[in-house]
Amino acid sequence: MDAAIDLTDRSKALDLNNIRAQLIRLEDTITFHLIERAQFPANKTIYVAGGVPIPGSNLSLMDYLLREQEKLQSRVRRYESPDEHPFFPDALETPILEPLQYPEILHSNDVNENPAIKKRYIEEIIPSVCRQNRVDRGVSQENYGSSATCDVNLLQALSRRIHFGKFVAESKFQQDPEKFVRLIKAGDRMGIDEAITNSKVEELVLKRIETKAQTYGSDPVLAEYSNKVDAEAVVKMYQNIIIPITKVVEVEYLMQRLIGTQWQ
Numbered sequence: 372m373d374a375a376i377d378l379t380d381r382s383k384a385l386d387l388n389n390i391r392a393q394l395i396r397l398e399d400t401i402t403f404h405l406i407e408r409a410q411f412p413a414n415k416t417i418y419v420a421g422g423v424p425i426p427g428s429n430l431s432l433m434d435y436l437l438r439e440q441e442k443l444q445s446r447v448r449r450y451e452s453p454d455e456h457p458f459f460p461d462a463l464e465t466p467i468l469e470p471l472q473y474p475e476i477l478h479s480n481d482v483n484e485n486p487a488i489k490k491r492y493i494e495e496i497i498p499s500v501c502r503q504n505r506v507d508r509g510v511s512q513e514n515y516g517s518s519a520t521c522d523v524n525l526l527q528a529l530s531r532r533i534h535f536g537k538f539v540a541e542s543k544f545q546q547d548p549e550k551f552v553r554l555i556k557a558g559d560r561m562g563i564d565e566a567i568t569n570s571k572v573e574e575l576v577l578k579r580i581e582t583k584a585q586t587y588g589s590d591p592v593l594a595e596y597s598n599k600v601d602a603e604a605v606v607k608m609y610q611n612i613i614i615p616i617t618k619v620v621e622v623e624y625l626m627q628r629l630i631g632t633q634w635q
């Protein structure tokens with residue numbers, strides 16, 4: 372039940388129960404990374420290009436770390452996997468490992484919502500979970516490197532969670548191709564959005580994430596080390612950012628679903 376989703380097995384990868392189990396697992400990852408990030412102040416400087424001087428680069432410190440991380444991880448095939456999407460596609464290198472054979476699970480598409488994820492992360496998520504620092508330059512406890520390291524982990528987990536929407540969408544498409552073909556052909560994004568929405572599941576996701584943020588943020592022994600992350604902010608992040616962008620991924624994936632098929 373709790374194993375990672377098997378993307379080499381088409382029927383398992385498109386079983387909605389398996390996909391939702393994976394989304395639930397990623398809630399844990401996201402909550403723990405948020406707890407890590409919330410130890411440090413917002414440190415806005417690390418998101419500004421040139422804010423922290425980097426020899427030979429004019430990227431922000433976070434972008435620099437994210438880009439270098441993606442470059443490195445591309446060498447061990449991270450971005451060959453259909454559930455992974457780079458923030459810096461131009462940085463990717465040829466893997467040093469032999470390619471894995473993934474079966475065709477998803478329809479070919481170029482949906483990548485990472486620019487929106489990163490923007491909302493910096494502008495909304497960070498200010499909602501991290502305390503603001505009054506002066507964030509020259510302070511010895513600035514923790515720029517640690518903060519940016521947490522940011523990379525969080526952005527990668529958020530991106531993975533949100534782009535799992537492609538598997539959800541493919542699974543839903545296969546459950547009722549006729550309905551989706553009609554909506555897609557009509558270019559009816561709102562209709563597609565309605566068709567992929569399951570309000571009951573969304574409610575459950577929000578309830579569960581609130582409990583997780585409260586529980587994982589509490590020390591089991593020492594009450595004074597509790598409230599490590601603002602549970603309300605985590606719920607809002609899911610409600611206003613994660614679920615809505617997951618739905619954008621689902622809709623945009625489906626808009627490309629008929630290209631090159633018998634339905635086109």
Ligand SMILES: O=C(O)C(=O)C[C@]1(C(=O)O)C=C[C@@H](O)C=C1
Nearest residue numbers: 539568569570572573576614617
């Ligand atoms: O589980 C689904 O059916 C999804 O489409 C995923 C998700 C989510 O992001 O959690 C998104 C839309 C649905 O309304 C419910 C949940």
